[in-house]
Amino acid sequence: MTIITENIIDGLMDKYENEAAYLEDLKKMAEQQQDLVSFIDQENYTLLTFDEVALMEYLTVIIYSASQSVTNKKLFITGKQLEKCEEENWDIFNATNTKNFAKILDRFFENYPQEDLLALVEDSLQPEDDSIVTSVGREIIFVACKSIIDSIHLQNN
Numbered sequence: 078m079t080i081i082t083e084n085i086i087d088g089l090m091d092k093y094e095n096e097a098a099y100l101e102d103l104k105k106m107a108e109q110q111q112d113l114v115s116f117i118d119q120e121n122y123t124l125l126t127f128d129e130v131a132l133m134e135y136l137t138v139i140i141y142s143a144s145q146s147v148t149n150k151k152l153f154i155t156g157k158q159l160e161k162c163e164e165e166n167w168d169i170f171n172a173t174n175t176k177n178f179a180k181i182l183d184r185f186f187e188n189y190p191q192e193d194l195l196a197l198v199e200d201s202l203q204p205e206d207d208s209i210v211t212s213v214g215r216e217i218i219f220v221a222c223k224s225i226i227d228s229i230h231l232q233n234n
Contacts, residue, residue, distance in 0.1 A: 079147040083193045089139050089146075099138065106141050112156035113141065116163075117221065125217060128209035133218045136201060137225055140194055144229045153232045154225075162224040162231070170220055178215060185219075191226050198222040 093099040107114045117137050122130060145152055166185075173181045182199055189195055202215045210218065 081143045081147055081191055081194050083196075085143050085146060086139060086193060086197050089142050093135070093139070099135070102142050103134070103138050106138055109151065110141065110154050112159065113137070113154045113225065115156060116159045116225070122217065122221075125214050126209070126211065129211065129214035129218060132201060132210065133221060136198055136218070136222050139197065140222060140225050140229070143194065144226075144233070148233060150233075152229060154228055155232065158228045158232055159224055162227040163220060166220045166223050166227070170216065178212075182219070185223060191230055194226050195223060198226075 093102075117133055122133070125133065141152070169184055170181060173184060175181060186192060186195060198219055202210055202219055204210070204215075
């Protein structure tokens, strides 16, 4: 799959400042990718706050729309592949010998082809004074979004 650049991501973020445009693309994604929607709605996300679920949904729409924009065909995403990628990503996450979130993420960036998409997710999860993301939410959202990027990349080359 073509590398998704920061320019593509920024263009979508600008587009989604218009809530109607965001909701339209969310609806399209939901209609075309039931497995993806099921993945982001699964039970283990009950640990997430309402704001964290909304953030993960927003990031998923950007990841999906950016990926769709660089291909001439409908994206192919299966629940089985999403689950496989998620399991692999949790294994990497849990195999690190540190509790430092930034250092854990460094392992995911090594030789990663979709670095700009992954950077979007990382930047969205940075702790700030007014942060809506808990430490547990940060981990769950990162692994879920990384798994979505991996699945799209693996299944649509």
